[in-house]
Amino acid sequence: MVANRFPVMRLVRSAAGVGLLLAVASSGRASQPVASAAKGKHDAAQRSNAWGSLRGKIVFRGTVPALPPLVRKGDPKATDAKVCAAHDVPDESLVVDPKLRGVRNVFVYLRRKPAKMHPDLSRPPAKGIVFDQKHCRFLPHALAVRVGQPVLLKSSDSVLHNTNIVGHKNVLLAAGGGPESFTFKEPSLVPVPVQCNFHPWMKAWMMAFDHPYFAVTGKTGEFRIEKLPPGKMQFRFWQERAGYVNSADGKLKKGILEVTIQPGKTTEVTIALDAKSLQLDKKAN
Amino acid sequence: MRQRNLAGAAAVLLTGFLAGMFAASSRGPVAASAQTARAGKTAAVSISTQEFQKLKSDAAKAKNAAGDQAHAMTSVAYHFNNLWFAGEHGNWPLAQFYFGETRSHLRWAVRIIPVRKDAQGREVKLTEILKSVENTPLKQVEEAIKAQDRTRFAKAYAFTLQSCYACHKTVAKPYLRLRIPTQPSEHLIDFDPPQEAHATAK
Numbered sequence: 235m236v237a238n239r240f241p242v243m244r245l246v247r248s249a250a251g252v253g254l255l256l257a258v259a260s261s262g263r264a265s266q267p268v269a270s271a272a273k274g275k276h277d278a279a280q281r282s283n284a285w286g287s288l289r290g291k292i293v294f295r296g297t298v299p300a301l302p303p304l305v306r307k308g309d310p311k312a313t314d315a316k317v318c319a320a321h322d323v324p325d326e327s328l329v330v331d332p333k334l335r336g337v338r339n340v341f342v343y344l345r346r347k348p349a350k351m352h353p354d355l356s357r358p359p360a361k362g363i364v365f366d367q368k369h370c371r372f373l374p375h376a377l378a379v380r381v382g383q384p385v386l387l388k389s390s391d392s393v394l395h396n397t398n399i400v401g402h403k404n405v406l407l408a409a410g411g412g413p414e415s416f417t418f419k420e421p422s423l424v425p426v427p428v429q430c431n432f433h434p435w436m437k438a439w440m441m442a443f444d445h446p447y448f449a450v451t452g453k454t455g456e457f458r459i460e461k462l463p464p465g466k467m468q469f470r471f472w473q474e475r476a477g478y479v480n481s482a483d484g485k486l487k488k489g490i491l492e493v494t495i496q497p498g499k500t501t502e503v504t505i506a507l508d509a510k511s512l513q514l515d516k517k518a519n
Numbered sequence: 520m521r522q523r524n525l526a527g528a529a530a531v532l533l534t535g536f537l538a539g540m541f542a543a544s545s546r547g548p549v550a551a552s553a554q555t556a557r558a559g560k561t562a563a564v565s566i567s568t569q570e571f572q573k574l575k576s577d578a579a580k581a582k583n584a585a586g587d588q589a590h591a592m593t594s595v596a597y598h599f600n601n602l603w604f605a606g607e608h609g610n611w612p613l614a615q616f617y618f619g620e621t622r623s624h625l626r627w628a629v630r631i632i633p634v635r636k637d638a639q640g641r642e643v644k645l646t647e648i649l650k651s652v653e654n655t656p657l658k659q660v661e662e663a664i665k666a667q668d669r670t671r672f673a674k675a676y677a678f679t680l681q682s683c684y685a686c687h688k689t690v691a692k693p694y695l696r697l698r699i700p701t702q703p704s705e706h707l708i709d710f711d712p713p714q715e716a717h718a719t720a721k
Contacts, residue, residue, distance in 0.1 A: 311638040313689050394685040396651035404647060406655035406682055431648045432689045434641040 285352055285461045286495035288469065290503040292337040292455045294330045295482050299514055301325035304435035305370065313433055314393040318370035323435060326375045327475050328512060329453075336455020337507055339376035340479070341425055341441055341472040343448035344459070345490065352461035355446035358383040362415060365428075365440075367395045367407065372428060372438035376450045376474075381418050381442050388412030398429045399440060418442030425472060439474055464497040471505065475512045482508035591628035595621055599679075600704040606664065606672040610712040614664045614672070622657060625649055638691040648689070652682045 305312045305323035312319040329338035358380030366373045367389040379385055387397045389407040398404040403416050421444040430436035441448070449457035459469075471479045471489045478489030483506040485491060493501055509515070602617035629645045637643050659675035680697045687695040703710065 309639075313637055394681055396648065396655075398647055398651060404651045404654055406651040408678060408681065429647070431644050431651065432685050434637060434643055434689075 283498040284464070286464050286497055287458065287460045287500040288462060288493060288495065288503070289458045289500050290342070290456070290505065292340050292342075292451050292457075292471070292505045292507060293335045294337050294455075294512075295335075295506045295508045297509075298330045298332070298335070299328070299509065301328060314370070317391055317393045318433060321369050323369065323371055326371075328473075328514070329375075331454055334454050336451065336453065337473070338451055338453055338455060339374075339439075339474070340451040340455075340457075341376060341378060341439075341448070341470075342451065342457045342459070343378070343441070343443060343470055343472075344445060344462070345468040345470045347421075347443075347445040348447070348463050348467070350463040351445060352463075355461055358446075360384075362386040362413070364388060364413065365397070365438075366390050367397070367430065367436070370395075370430075370433050370436060372397075372430070372436060374450075375438050376425070377438065377440045378448045378450050379418065379440065379442050380446060381421055381444050384415045384417055385440070386413035387416055388414070393432075395430045395432060395436070398431055400427045400429065402426060420444075424477070425474070441472075462495045464495050466492060466494045468492050473507070473512060475514065475516075476507075479505075479507060480511050482506045482511050486511075585631070588628050588631040591624055591631055594624040595628060597704045598624060600700045601708065601710075602660075603676060603700050604703040604710045606669065606676065608710040608712060609667065609669060610710055611664055611667050613708070613710065613712075615661075618657075618661055618664055622653065625652075635690040637689055643689050645686070645690075648686050652679065652686075656682050 302325065303322040304325050305319055307319055307322045309315060309319045326339065330336070331338070360383075362384035363377065363379060364386045365377060365388070368391060370391065370393075377385070387403075387405060387407065389395050389409065389411045392409045394406065394408055396404060396406045397414075399416065402418065405414055405416075407414065418440075420442070422441045425439040425441040428438040428440055447459050447462055449459050451457045469491045471481075471486055471491065473479050479486050480488065485503070485505055491503065491505070493503065495501055598617050598620035602614055602621055605611075605614035605617050626649065629649050633644070633646045635643045635645060656675055656679040660672065660679055663669075663671035663675050677699065680699070684695070684697045687693060687697075
């Protein structure tokens, strides 16, 4: 009634109403990013708390055997001696850190693809991994990749090599050749040998996985596998001299270790190997 | 009910009879050979020795007729040499022919001796070396022939020579150095492309 009688008042009232609506709307919009950032942080925290890690070390017990080099420096009989015998080519079938006794190049991996994978790791990395040939050795000696992840084959040597990923790809690389991209199409059952048939001592190993839960032990024998789903799971340990490793401490049988991964926690393991578990009395594979 | 029992018994008898016949027939030759062995051991041995000698002699003849790896590699050299001139002249059908001959003779050479040794006594798998050569430089040669591209052909040909020489070095024959040929192995063949092709090219 009052409004009808005083049109100015009606105008003021509707303007105030619109203003109020705008204020509410804008205040809501302004607070939205803050709320979503907080929610994102909360989700991330939830996510990281929902997953666990496995950290470990593989050590060698007993006297570390001294393996003679595959090619001695200066050996005139070596093929392409100028390049291949410019340095000693070490026997990398067993690499033990002299101080820390860590065993290098052991493949450690979740035996089966889990039902649940961390969302950050659901896809294989698009970035390729370089697999080089330098001083007539493969670098790295042991390489673990995801199915579909590019491996960039190259040669830094001034002599010709082939990269023979047995049963998968066999390509010739000219001096300084590559990179030639290669991807595994399916997971490997065991590590695949890689050879250069022109220099028969050259050998390496590659293994492809359909999940992200794998590692290769580094110089100190350590490994870390992160963002694992919680629960009881089986990890497998493979070393080129022994295949599936039976450890000296009895923790590994046929290379299998059962571990319970706890959410938000890191499970730690130490595995001891010795001459018997690595079958050092036998000739290298 | 009684009829059903009779039918069942007949079926069992028939199955048994058939199974027995099958067993007797499959055992027949074995039993016969066992009997022969029991009855005349000496006779059986003398026959087999004759057969063995004949087989041995046939194998030796076949081996001589087949030729050795050097023979196969001479054929590789012959065809690969001619391939250069076919490609250089842009005679692509002829180049394709010599390419095919080179590849098949390489496969033959590797079949004769698939594994050799390097100077340090390590095994060298020639089959794997050949696979890498076929997958890379030889594949590039074939692609260049198909593309009728002389520049690519020359590059791929030189790369193949490098890979052949790398193999020679690996099997402790570094003195077998290779180079781009200056004369074709075959003087009878006209390396120029056919006239029609010349006309089309012009």
